[in-house]
Amino acid sequence: MASYIRSWLSSNNPSPTSATPSVIPPTANVDEDEDDNDTVKGVDDDNDEPPAFPSINSAQRIDSKPAVPQILTDSDRMPPPPLPGLASRTPGVMPTSSSNTLAVPPAASSLAVPPATTKAPSKAAKRQKVALAPGHGPLDWANLKKSGADLRGVDGLIKVTPSMLRLHNKRDDAWSAFSGKVYNITAYLPYHPGGEKELMRVAGRDGSKLFALTHSWVNLDYMLDGCMVGFLVPES
Ligand code: HEM
Numbered sequence: 001m002a003s004y005i006r007s008w009l010s011s012n013n014p015s016p017t018s019a020t021p022s023v024i025p026p027t028a029n030v031d032e033d034e035d036d037n038d039t040v041k042g043v044d045d046d047n048d049e050p051p052a053f054p055s056i057n058s059a060q061r062i063d064s065k066p067a068v069p070q071i072l073t074d075s076d077r078m079p080p081p082p083l084p085g086l087a088s089r090t091p092g093v094m095p096t097s098s099s100n101t102l103a104v105p106p107a108a109s110s111l112a113v114p115p116a117t118t119k120a121p122s123k124a125a126k127r128q129k130v131a132l133a134p135g136h137g138p139l140d141w142a143n144l145k146k147s148g149a150d151l152r153g154v155d156g157l158i159k160v161t162p163s164m165l166r167l168h169n170k171r172d173d174a175w176s177a178f179s180g181k182v183y184n185i186t187a188y189l190p191y192h193p194g195g196e197k198e199l200m201r202v203a204g205r206d207g208s209k210l211f212a213l214t215h216s217w218v219n220l221d222y223m224l225d226g227c228m229v230g231f232l233v234p235e236s
Pocket of ligand 1: 192193194220
């Protein structure tokens with residue numbers, strides 16, 4: 001652009017050495033193309049500085065090298081997959097190879113038909129539904145808890161050792177420990193849906209294991225909150 005203006009000026013001023021300096025048109029000041037949108041920057045200057053984007057070490061620049069097409073030879077290609085075991089199978093004949101996953105499992109396998117399915121359950125294993133006495137349903141228990149009756153039998157929460165716990169193993173005085181908390185289960189005995197007899201199995205001892213094995217889903221802490229005696233502690 002600058003050289004173009006210079007040549008234009010010289011063609012309009014055949015005697016550059018004349019005494020009267022030529023009048024330079026105002027547009028001639030825009031020689032570095034600052035505001036000229038029609039010009040291509042850097043065409044006629046020596047500035048080889050690359051543009052700021054993409055940056056010198058960017059992935060775009062590295063990737064923009066012309067790709068050389070590669071022709072794969074037979075040895076470069078992936079080998080074909082091995083033939084499946086079933087391909088060599090004779091119809092109607094079970095393959096003897098133990099590696100075949102479709103083979104019928106041996107009798108000891110866990111997929112074998114369980115032998116007990118045809119056997120009737122024994123009388124002892126039959127579930128005995130306990131009939132609770134009238135007025136001893138879950139709602140009645142909830143009402144008894146709300147009534148404010150003393151179901152603990154002690155003032156405040158106390159520390160209970162296993163030997164102390166063992167003393168409370170009678171129907172009219174039964175304590176039991178569940179997950180480190182000791183409860184007076186005496187009042188609850190006639191309300192237990194599993195029956196008094198089952199609940200008495202844990203009277204005077206830690207019942208956590210039996211409780212968890214029977215019905216871990218039962219919210220014991222809530223059901224017996226009014227019966228809590230204290231905490232089970234080791235013998236001192
Ligand atoms: C003090 C702790 C216990 C509480 C609060 C309690 C509470 C309950 C409750 C609410 C049910 C009815 C569960 C349901 O229908 O899903 C139940 C059922 C039962 N409980 Fe307990 N239980 C306790 C301890 C025990 C213990 C130590 C045993 C001993 C094995 C036991 C044996 C049973 C049995 C066998 C049933 C099934 C009753 C049936 O559905 O016929 N429970 N218990």
